[in-house]
Amino acid sequence: MLAGIFSVWHFVHRATFRLSKGMKDSVATASVYVLNVRPERRETLLNAEPGWFGGPRASEPVPAFGHSRRAPLVVLAAFEDGHLTHVGEARKGASAGTGLVRLNMVSLEALNRPIPFEEVIGRVPAKFRSGLRRTISNGGLLSPKTMSAVVDVLSEMDPVLREKLSSMSASRRRLIAALGDREKENLALQKETLAAALEISGVGTQGILEWTPETVERTSFLDGLGAAKVREDVMLHADLASLPGFNAIREAPHIAVRTFQSETDSAVRVTVVMANRLPLEEQTGADLIYFNETYRSFVLVQYKALEKVEDEHEFRWTDEDQFSSEIARMDNLLADLDKIEPDTNPDGFRLSSNPFFLKFCSRIVFNPDDRGLFPGMYLPLGLWKSLTQSGRLKGARGGNLLTYNNVGRKLSGTEFITLVAGSWVGTTISQSASLETMIRSVLESGRTVTFAVKRSPPPIPATAAEALPELDEGEALHPRKR
Incomplete structure (x- = not known):
């Protein structure tokens, strides 16, 4: 289960995944990024300012990866060694140094229980296990086919996750293909x-x-x-x-x-x-x-x-x-x-x-x-x-x-x-x-x-307009945030 209403997945709920056919004719596709959070950064990220959906709005430098900024990006975060603990909406940001980019997380929501890496790896088809173990252990972007397999597994593991992730699974791809x-x-x-x-x-x-x-x-x-x-x-x-x-x-x-x-x-x-x-x-x-x-x-x-x-x-x-x-x-x-x-x-x-x-x-x-x-x-x-x-x-x-x-x-x-x-x-x-x-x-x-x-x-009612405080010239040019 997820704790509370997992509103960030409203963003992810509609994603479908397709392999691009060549760089020249490629289209933006949704992706999942696995983030292993360093112990010294965990408290800092979880205590960041709230994002649009209430969870922390955090940023972390990660190795550069290929992903269109126009497409959905989901982050599966591990704030506990060897366990997926959080999920959220993310954006690929600007360069954070040589070979690095920022992973901007708009919001993070905690899973109801941490999910062990090995539990996920053990449930995907055998052909995906080696690549998934490497990515999930080191962090990084899941390949489209591996990602689809992971989504299907997570959907089977939890009925609430099944509802939230159903559109990311093979069934959604089949509906679009039809x-x-x-x-x-x-x-x-x-x-x-x-x-x-x-x-x-x-x-x-x-x-x-x-x-x-x-x-x-x-x-x-x-x-x-x-x-x-x-x-x-x-x-x-x-x-x-x-x-x-x-x-x-x-x-x-x-x-x-x-x-x-x-x-x-x-x-x-x-x-x-x-x-x-x-x-x-x-x-x-x-x-x-x-x-x-x-x-x-x-x-x-x-x-x-x-x-x-x-x-x-x-x-x-x-x-x-x-x-x-x-x-x-x-x-x-x-x-x-x-x-x-x-x-x-x-x-x-x-x-x-x-x-x-x-x-x-x-x-x-x-x-x-x-x-x-x-x-x-x-x-x-x-x-x-x-x-x-x-x-x-x-x-x-x-x-x-x-x-x-x-x-x-x-x-x-x-x-x-x-x-x-x-x-x-x-x-x-x-x-x-x-x-x-x-x-x-x-x-x-x-x-x-x-x-x-x-x-x-809607126009400001006359009585409300009259009640607004007058601003001096300096404040009119640089009004206080309310």
């Missing part, structure tokens, strides 16, 4: 829209790692997050119903919603609704529609995959295909937005009021253990139109061809997030009132709409 190619592609694109919304809002993408296939109802990625609410709950949300365009969202047969909150600033939160008309395997992609409630600004992002051809990533299309139809749809919607009177409200100022962006992704792989964004490039619709009209996007035989080399200027992920987060681009306040047509158009195309709303913190 998803069809189209299902996995659509889940990957929906996960990308969610990650982009969380990054733009400043909430962070940690919540993505909670995904599990066991609760997926074959409609959206959001269904796989335990706290997502079902359609009936969405209909009760009067605050969402008042948002521009939400009438179109509520018409979709399949809806899931979840609110994500920043772990560092409780005032920062984003509500995400995923809506679609078709089963997961029949959907044709996903669009992100991001709404900043403070500045009443919408931005829409459509995602396209770049194909790898020899040493170059490229995107090809024809003037009569689905992509050209989607561009024409954006043009028609933009023409309607342009008919709306200019916005003179300072909060409505935009560097560009064209809300449409394209993201061309060099890799679309469904990996629920990677909370990062797909590599790729963002193009504003206006730049895309200019590129196509200039003839720059033509191949050697006259076909339409986009590559990293011929596109010229493009927005990186950081640049795009900065522009959208500050509402420097997007619809004006007056334009945002007429977004229902755009949302309905996306749903009718068979794509999933990820409708993300960064919510404004």
Whole structure:
């Protein structure tokens, strides 16, 4: 058993493990690090400041190891010779000297009983015992197959651990593998829209790692997050119903919603609704529609995959295909937005009021253990139109061809997030009132709409504002932490 509610495993509970296929095409995978804590460091680490989940937030230099900082990392710690005693969430940190890196443990929780190394080693298949004995005795990262075997053994040893570790076992891998190619592609694109919304809002993408296939109802990625609410709950949300365009969202047969909150600033939160008309395997992609409630600004992002051809990533299309139809749809919607009177409200100022962006992704792989964004490039619709009209996007035989080399200027992920987060681009306040047509158009195309709303913190009541103490100039520039 575990002592108390083992909340740190909520982070780990959704992890799956796969071997990367080559360095160039590798994806971030979850890992387990075994830490043998030196006797002189044990009291110091256990008495460290509390982490997010109540356990100590400690850091220890360890030999350098390979692991993506974007993927989950679990630490099994031995604070007693020859016994696993604690488990926690970890991060691979910066260099701690020649050949060393920091192992940052966000929280540590004690097991109900110390588990002897030999008890674990004796229960794994024989082919893993030699490598496991070496790693568990010296400390370090477990190999993916050994780690999977260890997870299965720990699940058998304790019913509570079985519940917490079930998603790390072979059964979870089988559930993911059973998803069809189209299902996995659509889940990957929906996960990308969610990650982009969380990054733009400043909430962070940690919540993505909670995904599990066991609760997926074959409609959206959001269904796989335990706290997502079902359609009936969405209909009760009067605050969402008042948002521009939400009438179109509520018409979709399949809806899931979840609110994500920043772990560092409780005032920062984003509500995400995923809506679609078709089963997961029949959907044709996903669009992100991001709404900043403070500045009443919408931005829409459509995602396209770049194909790898020899040493170059490229995107090809024809003037009569689905992509050209989607561009024409954006043009028609933009023409309607342009008919709306200019916005003179300072909060409505935009560097560009064209809300449409394209993201061309060099890799679309469904990996629920990677909370990062797909590599790729963002193009504003206006730049895309200019590129196509200039003839720059033509191949050697006259076909339409986009590559990293011929596109010229493009927005990186950081640049795009900065522009959208500050509402420097997007619809004006007056334009945002007429977004229902755009949302309905996306749903009718068979794509999933990820409708993300960064919510404004509630205003301070007048009486409360009057009660706040006045700050002198120095304290206003450097306020005390409360």
